[in-house]
Amino acid sequence: MSPPPEATPRVLLLPGWQDSGPDHWQSRWERLHGYERVQQSDWMWPRRGDWMARLEEVLLEDERPALLVAHSLGCQLVAAWAAHSRHTGRVQGALLVAPPDTERDDTPPQLHGWAPMVRTALPFPSVALLSRDDPFGHFYGMAAVAEGWGARLVDAGSRGHLNGESGLGDWPEAHAFLRTLRR
Template structure:
């Protein structure tokens, strides 16, 4: 599996969140933002770009949650480094266009809906309090993502009872590029 970069959403991911568990279990790298309280889209995009430019190995996989999904879409629409990404797992994208969203997230309007230049899988819960499932499926289709219906699982975070979330890990593994074929020993 290529290196995996974790992209948490607003307020970061707590210790029991699947992203934090993956960081501990698998050594995945969290992209740490300067301001988790008042996330600025341009700043978050710049941090992701810097992280991928400095990545010791590419291609990489992105595992995004919530606002991290919108980060992937916005970043991919503007970066010249998208070829460094093999695929992205987009979990519980929020609808920042809703009127009841906190003012800290208004800078993420409008949601970038450009088709992603790499494969993606969007995991959408039927009862996510931060995004209507039908609208988020429509947005994910615009990104060109395969859509996985998670059923009624809330925001797909630590409160959803996912634990280490092996199902999510299996989805991420589907995005990994095939390993290079070993050299033919008879060809030497």
């Protein structure tokens, strides 16, 4: 059963591999806006099924709809979870930032379980922000993946992996895209 559309959505932060450090825009949004970080049991050796189960568990803990804010491997989590869950109606939308290419030959062994990438269309609105010089995903290749997800593509320029090292601060531009996903 889907929650009523008039309910105020909660915002769930989905960090990628190794979590998001204190200077990362996700951590800053957690402090500034009170958003909820979905804690995973293993940030160093992430297992796709475990991460999907944890997201499902957190979504079912609360009747309110959710907005998902994913960075890096968190984007792959959203796609994999949405392709298998019967509870996608709980999600109003997803902000997908810097999805990595987990099918590359140089993918670290910790992430081999994340291939092949899920390319199924998401059943909720989404916006994908991609950097032109992301070291973990070629811009055009990841744009094609985001297109498969049905995401609105946003070119974030050349800003690396769009993480704490990218100097984004509180990143109000990205927060504006999150607001567009609220119903």
